[in-house]
Amino acid sequence: MQSSEVELDAPPIFEIGEKVRSRKLIRNDGTFPGKDIGETLAKKGDVGYVVTIGTFLQTSYIYAVHFMTTGYIVGCRGKELESAEVSE
Template identity: 45%
Template sequence: MDAKQMFDPNVKLHDSITASRSGRDEEEPKFFVGQKVKLLEDIVNDGTYPHAKIGTLMMQKGSIGYIKDMGEFLQVIRVYEVHFFGADMDLEIIGCREHELESMEDDFKSEDDLEREAMKEHREKMSKL
């Protein structure tokens, strides 16, 4: 395949060689598994998805999805695996950066938060025995 077909020189790529923890990511994760989120900008293939040309629109701004998982790219960039149910695109699950997402649930509680609350209630109950 011709290199011109796979690479658009006008598409700016992330410099993964010199990447350090992005200034855009919070120190602790901002979103949690199961949380409803909205895309703040169009997501285009930056080269990390091998089955589409670089620069291909992957998901449109304003799409609503749910955090399916969270991981790191090159051990420095937090990436959220987001499932956009019924999206009018070729893909439903894509990786998103923290700054590309906005929470749709102000009162969302992570599993850790729920576990802490349950343990606190349990300790209070047991201290009254």
């Protein structure tokens, strides 16, 4: 995404309640309380569910994902996630 592109001009990629999977290792950037900066919050492939959708700097969606393996609710960018829903 270029700096001039505003993600909020389109609807969110994921929906509340949607099952998602982490596309990468997610570490604490200092915004997760009680954990050290750099500590792992979700590993690549961890599965969770979107519990809320917020925004960051009026440009990006932040998906609060409840990861089942750790019980953590972690704020993730859309590019850090992929759908884990099974198509029928």
